Amino acid sequence: MSELFPPAPTTPTLFDEPVSFIVRVIDTETAGLRLEEDAVIEIGSVDLDLVTGAIFNPMQTFCDPGGAVISDGARRVHQITDEMLVGAPPFSDAVKPFNTETYAAQRADFDRSRLRLTGRWLCTHKLALRAFPNVRAHGLQSLVKYVPLDLSSVDQMLAGLHPHRALFDAVCTAVLLRRIAEELTPHCHDLSDFLERAEKVSNEPALLAKLRFGRHKGIPIREVPTDYLQWLVAEPEMNADAVFTAKRQLALRQFRGERAPPSANG
Template sequence: MKAIILDTETHSLNGLPVEIAYVPFQLENGNASMFADQCFDEFYSVGEPISYGAMAVHHIIESDIADKPSYKTFELPGDVEYIIGHNVDYDIAAIQRCGIDTANIKAICTLALARKAWPSAEAHNLSALLYMLMNGSDLARQKLRNAHNAKHDVLMTGFILKSIVRELSIQSIEDLYAVSEVARIPTTITFGKHKGLPISSLPADYKAWLLGKSDIDPYLRKALEAA
């Protein structure tokens, strides 16, 4: 399992994982494969109540995790080099709370890749992308009945990822990572008094102020340094 597509559902926003799922993914010579028969999916107890807001998103309730193992027992397969996910940083942060060391993991973000592949798409969340790619079909609607279930989300991400690979003519997992890294660098500022302004047009003093912040997003830092 050199690469996996991973998804987590958490007990609150930025909380502990109550469900983790992953599926092996392979990309060689432009041929993308997802091994659904090897999909891992497990519920976990977290020792804290699931928030009602989180329940409204993933529909996991207390009885689903009552007798499940602790989230601290989760382990990644030992040979994983790449973790792929839609807004992947959220899921990597979730498994870090399990005690997983991700220092040597290379993260690939399908959200950033989708924005690069289809910049004019109305929305880039998983559900909207699936409807777009399947032309608003009834089959797409059926597939989305279990949206925000971690297992279904990794399989849906895999389907969308295959379309991204074709759209961007990506040949290998190494190339996929490289394209993702570039795609994650923002071109416009998304917050504050200059929201919506191209980063290249930001006032010099504002760029300097942002670069002086210790908690700045690393990809925003790259964009500011390039500008």
């Protein structure tokens, strides 16, 4: 587990800086267009106390899309209609109550780029790849099913909602983050160390358990031939997650002096 969740370098300080262990787990639903044309139409969040595991303070709001058209694909997923958005506040007002110090989201790069909230961000998708590398799939509802996650403690928060609505997904993501912390914190010095490591992992490309394309698609990364990993690293414009994963696996094999898997050509 140490190579999956390595220590993060820290900067020594002369002053004690209080650390909050309350994480605002947040999710957004959007019009479904490209980032530069996209519009947030719903925000949902809950707070997770990493010390006690309590999930509380549910918040949810619609946002006026500001003239952006909701794509048919996005509408089929989140089922938010134009009528539901009538009278919703503009995004600039709707987002203000969600401001805090530490956030988490299942695909944090997506939510962070659209919400533009400053602070520490944790990506539960990237963390789940470290905590549960052998789970069949790492989408949110796949993790709920295959980890599996016990949602019984948040049944009341989920009542009347469905997957791909902002509050529903935020609640499930909070349960996921709680389970990730249970898995990874024993490998850390304390919760502060967990947060430092989690932030570092969240700012890196995803460390894949399996490749998502090519001749070795779906094969555990430890079984992919070394020469194929070397090709991935050298290939221009290759997917960043694949390159990062290949580099890490090659370095791990070199460090361990392991015998390489058979050649891709052999």
